[in-house]
Amino acid sequence: MTSSSPKLMFFVSVDWFFCSHFLERAMAARDAGYDVVVVTDIGEHGDRITRAGLRPIHLKLDRRSVNPILGLMTLIKLIRILRTEKPDILHQVALKPILIGTLAARICKVPHLINAIVGGGYIFSSEKLLARALRALLALALKSLLNPIGSKVVFENRDDLTAFVQKGYVRERDAVLIAGAGVDPGNYQRADLSSSSPLVVLVARLLWDKGIGEFVEAARQIRDLRVSARFVVVGDVDPANRAAIDASVINAWKNEGYVEFWGFRTDMANVLKQASIACLPSYREGLPKSLLEAMAAGLPCVTTDVPGCRSAVRDGDNGLLVQPRDAQSLAAALIRLIRDVDLRQRMGNRGLDRVTAEFSSTRVIEQTLLLYRQMGAHQA
Numbered sequence: 001m002t003s004s005s006p007k008l009m010f011f012v013s014v015d016w017f018f019c020s021h022f023l024e025r026a027m028a029a030r031d032a033g034y035d036v037v038v039v040t041d042i043g044e045h046g047d048r049i050t051r052a053g054l055r056p057i058h059l060k061l062d063r064r065s066v067n068p069i070l071g072l073m074t075l076i077k078l079i080r081i082l083r084t085e086k087p088d089i090l091h092q093v094a095l096k097p098i099l100i101g102t103l104a105a106r107i108c109k110v111p112h113l114i115n116a117i118v119g120g121g122y123i124f125s126s127e128k129l130l131a132r133a134l135r136a137l138l139a140l141a142l143k144s145l146l147n148p149i150g151s152k153v154v155f156e157n158r159d160d161l162t163a164f165v166q167k168g169y170v171r172e173r174d175a176v177l178i179a180g181a182g183v184d185p186g187n188y189q190r191a192d193l194s195s196s197s198p199l200v201v202l203v204a205r206l207l208w209d210k211g212i213g214e215f216v217e218a219a220r221q222i223r224d225l226r227v228s229a230r231f232v233v234v235g236d237v238d239p240a241n242r243a244a245i246d247a248s249v250i251n252a253w254k255n256e257g258y259v260e261f262w263g264f265r266t267d268m269a270n271v272l273k274q275a276s277i278a279c280l281p282s283y284r285e286g287l288p289k290s291l292l293e294a295m296a297a298g299l300p301c302v303t304t305d306v307p308g309c310r311s312a313v314r315d316g317d318n319g320l321l322v323q324p325r326d327a328q329s330l331a332a333a334l335i336r337l338i339r340d341v342d343l344r345q346r347m348g349n350r351g352l353d354r355v356t357a358e359f360s361s362t363r364v365i366e367q368t369l370l371l372y373r374q375m376g377a378h379q380a
Helices: 015-022 024-029 046-051 069-086 095-108 121-125 129-145 158-167 211-222 248-258 269-275 289-296 327-336 339-358 361-379
Strands: 006-012 035-041 055-058 087-092 112-117 152-155 175-177 199-203 228-233 260-263 278-280 300-306 321-322
Touching: 006 024, 006 069, 006 095, 015 024, 015 046, 015 087, 024 035, 024 300, 024 361, 035 069, 046 055, 046 087, 046 228, 087 095, 087 361, 095 112, 095 129, 112 269, 112 361, 129 321, 152 158, 152 361, 199 211, 199 269, 199 289, 211 228, 211 248, 211 327, 248 260, 269 289, 278 289, 278 321, 278 327, 289 300, 300 327, 321 339, 327 339
Parallel strands: 006 035, 006 087, 035 055, 087 112, 112 152, 152 175, 199 228, 199 278, 228 260, 278 300, 300 321
Antiparallel strands: none
């Protein structure tokens, strides 16, 4: 990489999320001639980032904390990184990096800023008192920090884009829609949907706002009705998230035996090949990659009628939509698919068609690189 190469810096909370959702785009930017730096909390995936030809820089970011002193310390550390690295484009992902990073970018006069909203997480989905209080403060912060002059704001779904423009957080001309992380359908085998005892799989971190509790209750209701099916949750705990489910609750669910917990898996193609139905009863998403992967494997999907989820799944087309936090309606939708093999096949086929046409990683990479080029053209 020559000194004349434009420098692209990502600022992402944790390395595993960067690898899951942005690594392909970062590698494509590298191949397009960018010097790519990744500022993140490096855990188990630092070597993977390095092997991809990118340069990781460790910055600890406590996702649970709302302590302003810790936030200030992170801001100071990021300012030092920005003054050393001098990026041409700073691409920030999720709310906390956006708020801290935009302040740092102003101080360091970073030429071009891209802020990516990816669902909102605990603050937007939780009804707890702390979350409601933080939402009020967040509204003030977003109005001043989300879309400074010359920046672009990337959304994963049309619902969030429209809402943020209407609330005055983002100027409409600066709002960009890039539908999620994308998937390569060629990496997934078609699932066999003909099983008389279908495997229903939920792929997500073990968080309340992913609808894990409703999934377990729906499985309990379905099994008590003597409907033949298996229910599996694939995903790991995330103790740094305020919506994390306590280990004692998970152990109790395991002991009940209605749902199997397979833990974190890297072989998602193999997991999905065994399934007949995908489920994600989340309270809110950006654009859930787990549903896109399920669609790439030809699985029908049951998910909630909320931002992000309804962008991936059209009710009656490639799956069924239910109301969030409603285990009974979730159970009814799952039973409908469990009992109807032909419906599973039709919806699975439509899902594969849609993911190929609308949500391929090739499409997402092209849109992201175009945005980088447009920022560069603006610089010129």
